[in-house]
Amino acid sequence: xxxxxxxxxxxxxxxxxxxxxxxxxxxxxxxxxxxxxxxxxxxxxxxxxxxxxxxxxxxxxxxxxxxxxxxxxxxxxxxxxxxxxxxxxxxxxxxxxxxxxxxxxxxxxxxxxxxxxxxxxxxxxxxxxxxxxxxxxxxxxxxxxxxxxxxxxxxxxxxxxxxxxxxxxxxxxxxxxxxxxxxxxxxxxxxxxxxxxxxxxxxxxxxxxxxxxxxxxxxxxxxxxxxxxxxxxxxxxxxxxxxxxxxxxxxxxxxxxxxxxxxxxxxxxxxxxxxxxxxxxxxxxxxxxxxxxxxxxxxxxxxxxxxxxxxxxxxxxxxxxxxxxxxxxxxxxxxxxxxxxxxxxxxxxxxxxx
Ligand SMILES: C[S@@+](CC[C@H](N)C(=O)[O-])C[C@H]1O[C@@H](n2cnc3c(N)ncnc32)[C@H](O)[C@@H]1O
Numbered sequence: 001x002x003x004x005x006x007x008x009x010x011x012x013x014x015x016x017x018x019x020x021x022x023x024x025x026x027x028x029x030x031x032x033x034x035x036x037x038x039x040x041x042x043x044x045x046x047x048x049x050x051x052x053x054x055x056x057x058x059x060x061x062x063x064x065x066x067x068x069x070x071x072x073x074x075x076x077x078x079x080x081x082x083x084x085x086x087x088x089x090x091x092x093x094x095x096x097x098x099x100x101x102x103x104x105x106x107x108x109x110x111x112x113x114x115x116x117x118x119x120x121x122x123x124x125x126x127x128x129x130x131x132x133x134x135x136x137x138x139x140x141x142x143x144x145x146x147x148x149x150x151x152x153x154x155x156x157x158x159x160x161x162x163x164x165x166x167x168x169x170x171x172x173x174x175x176x177x178x179x180x181x182x183x184x185x186x187x188x189x190x191x192x193x194x195x196x197x198x199x200x201x202x203x204x205x206x207x208x209x210x211x212x213x214x215x216x217x218x219x220x221x222x223x224x225x226x227x228x229x230x231x232x233x234x235x236x237x238x239x240x241x242x243x244x245x246x247x248x249x250x251x252x253x254x255x256x257x258x259x260x261x262x263x264x265x266x267x268x269x270x271x272x273x274x275x276x277x278x279x280x281x282x283x284x285x286x287x288x289x290x291x292x293x294x295x296x297x298x299x300x301x302x303x304x305x306x307x308x309x310x311x312x313x314x315x316x317x318x319x320x321x322x323x324x325x326x327x328x329x330x331x332x333x334x335x336x337x338x339x340x341x342x343x344x345x346x347x348x349x350x351x352x353x354x
Contacts, residue, residue, distance in 0.1 A: 059109035062089050062101060069122050076126055079279070084131050088121045091135045130281045140199040143206060143233060147197060150287035151225045154199035157350040158266050161321045162203045164348060165190070165264055168317060169208060187211055189258060191311060193246050193265040193304055194218075196290065198226030198239075200264055205235045212238050214257050218245035219287060246303055251310040259313040266321040267300035269293040297323050302333065309340050317345070324354050 060068075066085045073081035086098035092114050095101050110118075124134045132138040132147045139145070140154045141162060147153055169188055187210040192201045195215035205213055217223050223243040230236045244253065270278070270291045278291070293299050301320060308318050322330070327347045334342050 060115070061109060062093060062098075062106050065089050065110060065115065065118055066098060069118070072122070073125065078125060078128065079281075080131075084125050085122070087131050087135065088125065089118055092117045092121065096139070128280045128284055130285060133285055140197075141203040141206075143199070143202055143229075145197050145199060145202070145229045146225060146232065148221070148225055149285045150290075151219070151222045152196040152286055152290040154197060157352070157354075158200060158321060159203075160348070160350050161264065161266060161319060162200055162207070165204060165262055165319050166207055168262070168319075172315070188261040189313075190214070190262045190264060191254060191257075191260045192216065193263065194222075194267050194290070194300065195226045195241070196222050196266075198229040198241075200266065201226065201239060202229055202233055202235055204264070205238050206233070212240075212257070214240045214242060214254065214260075216242045216244050216246060216254070218243070219289070221287070222290075246300070246307070248303060248306055250303075251307055254307070254311055259316065260311050261313055261316050262319060263304065263308055263311060263316070264319045265300070265304055267293065267304065269297045269301060269321070269323050269326065271295070271297040271323070271325075293323075296329065297326060298329060298333070301326065301330065305330070305334070305340065305342060306337075308342060318342075 066082075066089045069085035069088065070082045073084055078084060090096065090098045090101055093101060093105055095105070121134050125131065129149075130153060132153045133149050136147055137144055138147050138153065141159050145154070188208055190201070190204055190208075190211055190213045192204075192213060192215045195201050195217045198215060201213045201215040205211060215226055217226065220243055223241055226239075227236075227241050230239050230241065240257065242253075244250065246254075268289065268291050270293055272292055272295050275288065275292055282288075282291070293301065301322065304318065304320065308316075312318070327344070331344050334340065334344060
C-alpha cells in the first residue's frame with residue numbers, strides 16, 4: 001500500500017529581516033501597508049545630472065547617475081532606493097550588479113542613449129513597478145528568467161523549496177545505491193501546480209537532468225511565460241506545460257503522464273484578510289489570484305492534498321511552500337481526512353527562520 005508523505009517547507013517571508021538579507025535582490029518581499037503614494041516630488045525630467053557629475057564638467061558617470069536616482073527614489077518614498085537605482089544602471093550597462101562593473105565602466109561618461117534608457121526604466125520604478133518587471137528579467141537559482149506583469153515574481157525563499165526537493169531526490173538515490181542489489185531508479189516525474197514564470201519547474205529540470213516536469217497554471221500569461229523561459233533555457237524537451245485550473249476533479253487529466261514522484265507547489269497562500277496589507281508593488285502589478293489563498297489561505301493547498309493520493313507513486317512526496325500558520329492547520333485537516341493516507345513528514349523553516 002502506498003504511503004505518501006507530505007513535506008511542508010518554507011513560507012513566503014514578509015519580514016524586514018528578509019529585506020536585510022535581500023538587499024540588492026528583491027524589492028518585493030517587504031511587508032507594507034498600502035502606501036499613500038503622492039506621485040513624484042522631484043521630476044526626473046528636471047534632472048540635475050549635470051550638477052552631480054564627478055567626471056569632467058558636463059559629463060556624468062554611472063556612479064553619478066546611481067546617486068542621482070537613489071535620491072529621486074528616496075524623495076519619492078520608493079523602497080530600496082539604492083538597490084533599485086544600482087540594478088537599473090547596471091542593467092543598462094549590460095552588467096548583473098553594480099558591484100560587478102569595473103572601475104573603467106564606473107568612470108566612463110554615460111552616453112546620451114544610456115542616460116535616456118536609465119531615465120525610462122527609472123520612471124517605471126517611480127510608478128512602483130517592481131525592479132524585476134522594470135528590467136524584464138530576474139535570476140532564480142542559477143537561471144535568468146524573463147519576467148512580465150502580472151505573472152508572479154519568484155521569491156528567494158522559494159529557492160529553498162527547490163533545494164528540499166533536490167535533497168529528497170538525492171536521498172532516494174543514495175538509499176537505492178546502498179542496497180545489495182540496487183534497482184534502476186526511474187527518472188523522476190515531477191508535477192508543479194501553479195508554475196508562474198516556470199522558476200521551480202525549470203530549476204528542477206536543470207538540476208535533475210533525467211527528470212521530467214508537468215507544469216500547470218490556470219493563467220494563460222503564466223503558461224506562456226513558462227513556455228518562453230523553457231525555450232530560452234533549452235529545457236522544452238522535458239517539460240509539459242498545461243493551461244489548466246486545478247480542481248478536485250483534475251486527477252484524471254493530470255494522471256495522463258503517469259504517477260508522480262514529487263508534487264511541488266508554491267500555491268497562493270496569503271490569507272484573504274492580509275491581502276490589503278501587501279506592498280504597493282504587489283498590489284499594483286502582480287496577479288493577486290497568484291497570492292490570495294482564500295479565507296484561511298488553504299484553498300489551493302487543500303485541493304493539492306486531496307489530489308495527491310491519486311497522483312503520487314507509493315514513495316512520492318508533496319512539497320509545499322506555506323504560511324507559518326499553515327503547518328498546524330494542515331495537520332488538523334489531514335487528521336480530519338484520514339482516507340487520504342497522507343502523513344505530514346517534516347516542516348522546514350526558510351532562511352529567515354519562518
Ligand atoms: C504564488 S504563485 C507561484 C508561481 C511560481 N511557482 C513561483 O514560485 O514563482 C502561484 C501560481 O499558482 C497559479 N494558480 C493558482 N491557483 C491555481 C489553480 N487552481 N490551478 C493552477 N494554477 C493555479 C497562479 O496563477 C500562480 O501562477
